[in-house]
Amino acid sequence: MTTASTTSSCTSICLTITAPWFTVMGVEAPAIARKAKAGQFLILRIDENGERIPLTFSDWSAEEGWIRFIFMRVGKTTHQLSHLSVGEALADVVGPLGVPTHTNGLGRVAVVGGGVGAAVAYPVARAMADAGAGVTVILGARNADLLILEDEFRALPLKELIITTDDGSAGRKDLVTAPLKELCVAGALDHAMAIGPAIMMKFSAATTREFGVPTTVSLNPIMVDGTGMCGACRVTVGGETKFGCVDGPDFDGHLVDFEELMSRQRVYADDERLADADYHRECSCHT
Secondary structure (H helix, E strand, O other), rough: OOOOOEEEEEEEEEEEOOOEEEEEEEEEOOOHHHHOOOOOOOEEOEEEEEEEEEEEEEEEOOOOEEEEEEEEEEHHHHHHHHHHHHHHHHHEEEEOOOOOOOOOOOOOOEEEEEEHHHHHEEEHHHOOOOOEEEEEEEEEEEHHHHHHOOHHOOOOOOOOOEEEOOOOOOEEEEOOHHHHHHHHOOOOEEEEEEEEOHHHHHHHHOOOOOOOOOOEEEOOOOOOOOOOOOOOOEEEEEEEEEEEEOOOOOOOOEEEOOOHHHHHHOOOOOHHHHHHHHHHHHHHHHH
């Protein structure tokens, strides 16, 4: 069941860390932090004219009243968001949204995080370990510079942390599906969860399907209102239409129509590129 959400208006930013390709941001949102659970997300607007964008929690503190998320700078809103400073305010933040990730009674589980999906995988792996699961985390990135939260994962009580990079600059030179398959072959898994780019989740689910290992994926469809009213985030799971915001974001990876998901993710690609170009052009005019 979806946890009741809270809207925080004029939410103050309390942390910004900017890296070459991503930004870590924390905001003061005590009511949201008290209710947040692993796998859930928030929707924010920068200002009254801004678009609503969904971002998944990477961490939170109910005691200190903050929530944290990590995002890639890939479009107008994420670039604009990354330029905000500590002390500035967001127009509104709504959350927690979505159904929390199931973390109890999983036995031996592999959590696969690809790219910025590692930000979501971190609280999920932590919650599973806290619930008594034997957790192996597999992190994948194109190169060492794109790996995130490695130290945080190493601090968790994991069975193993496996790192793969496309170029071999960190960990194994491999795709995440290689160690995932090895665990399946060894009969070392009761469950798997994949979080990251749709193509990675698709092939992770295909890998585990061969061995009959139940697999959960955290989907990232286009989303607008986040409460099930607009239907923008609809996905097909087992031949049925589901809404990513209220039915998910977690679904059975063996039943998801990934081709439809990836096609829908590209629907507004041209518009996004134009908006981003206009934003950067406007910014350059004021510098």
